[in-house]
Amino acid sequence: MNTGGASLSWPPAADKPAAGTGDLLACGLLAGLLDAGVVAVGLSAVPFAAPLALGLHMALCALLALWLRRRRDRDLDLRLSGLLLVTMVPLGPLGAACTLMTAGLHALFSRYATGFQDWYLSLFPDDEMEPAQELYELIVSGRETAHLAAAQSFTDVMSVGTPPQKQAVIALVARHFRPAFTPALKAGLADADPSVRVQAATATARVEHEFNERWLSLDAAAQSGHDDPEALAALARHLDDYAFCGLLDTNREAEIREKALDGYRRALDLSPDEDGLRLDLGRLLLRCGLPSEAAERLEPLVDSTGDARVLFWYAESLFRLxxxxxxxxxxxxxxxxxxxxxxxxxxxxxxxxxxxxxxxxxxxxxxxxxxxxxxxxxxxxx
Structure with a gap:
């Protein structure tokens, strides 16, 4: 089976039907009664009662192990049957009683409990709006820069909001992640409510997974492009954004920025007239503490650029030098x-x-x- 699609197509173990339930109940009841009789023998006045009871108990556990192996060969559910064997070895008939009670509770709650996969998908419902339609609505409503203020609003909600409000914010951040939303996500990871922490951790893993998936795609395109400057630039910009997202530890962030620097340099060597690429490289060089190379890369644009940001970063490099x-x-x-x-x-x-x-x-x-x-x-x- 392809494990890549298993998480979406194959139901989780908690949602699978408990095949062989009748067999489990009958065997658990019989084993519990027999082991209760063994305990009664051990407590009687029969000579060598304790060793005899211990031997009978171990023989009964061995029979349970053979029964469990037979269920495995028949591809039946092994969770509760395995619990029966594990609990009966130290607890005897009490273990069988606890297992039967667990089976009853499982049958009761599984009738209306939400499966793990359904719960997980409900955290981050699919966004049915097309990106072009979403951008259009943001522009016509004057909210095309709303994310700049939304980051602070999200952080406020994570500080004083209710758990459902915090979960709604985390779901929104996961669907439309930007580096400015990182403080809200980190606040969720440190929240006192376990459900909020779990959802924030899931959202963080989802964001990192999307970054890594995009990284693999762009890296494959760059390697197959035979030093295509556009492919190298796209990969470098993605790595730059990944390092800037704020979700990585210090060492990982530095490692990814080094890869982004290498990509920027290679792309600029192949396309030296690309002003936007030169600006991105200069900005990243300053963030990496390399103002001398940043000034060298940005200086050719000073007299010709119409973008004031080039001058801002160039001025910063001059000041640091x-x-x-x-x-x-x-x-x-x-x-x-x-x-x-x-x-x-x-x-x-x-x-x-x-x-x-x-x-x-x-x-x-x-x-x-x-x-x-x-x-x-x-x-x-x-």
Missing amino acids: GRFAELRALQSRRPELLGDETALPDTLRDVFALWRQGEEGRTGGGEGCGDGNDGGRREIVA
Whole structure:
């Protein structure tokens, strides 16, 4: 049987019918009565009663073992019959009574209990909406960036919500996972409610499984593409996203980022004019603590790019390298992207304003400014 499809097509053991139930009940009752008689013999005044009772008990257990083997050969259910043998060896007739009680409870609760596979599938129901339709509805409703605020909302629900609300959030996160949703998933893993923890662990495993499945697919495409830069870039970006998802331990994350770096470098060597690929490589190099190579990779784009993000990452690499004079000159080099009138994020606007002031103080010739590099560094630290 193909194990890859077994989890979906073959019913779990807990949902299989208990074949041979009548045989089990008859044998369990008979074994319990016989072992009760053996115990009575052991407690009587017959000479050598205890050794005799022990021998009869072991012989009865051996007969049960042969009966269990016969059930296995007939491909019958072995769970309760195996329990009968395991409990009777140390407990005697009490073990048989407990097994019969277990069989009765199983027959009672299995009539309305939800099977494991049905329960598992109910945690993450299939999303019937097509991706294109979902994107269209997000755009027309103005919610195309709603996930940025949703991450915080999900975390709030995981902190103060009820267990059903937390389970709904985890199901939604598993279906539409983004790295911003990782805190909510980790909160579920640490929740006090066992059902929430189980669902969060299942969702985490599902997300990692999807990442790995996609990784295998892209890796096969890259290996069969004979150094196709697009295939290499797709694989590198996927590994980059995987490392950034926040679900991996430190060593695993570093290992995957190294693989992503290798893919980016190979793709860029084959397609050196791909600006987006160069930006992705530079950004990842900075995250890996390699600002020198990041600056080298991003510098060819400084004068030609229309994407301000390139300049942001290039400025970060210059700052980490201590090349403050080049960092000040970057604003005058591309004033249309970094000037006073450009639309910058609030935090970056303040930082570049400080560096512009440092440049003005250096070129204005004011006394007490000292060296331009040192003055700029003092301002950015302040």
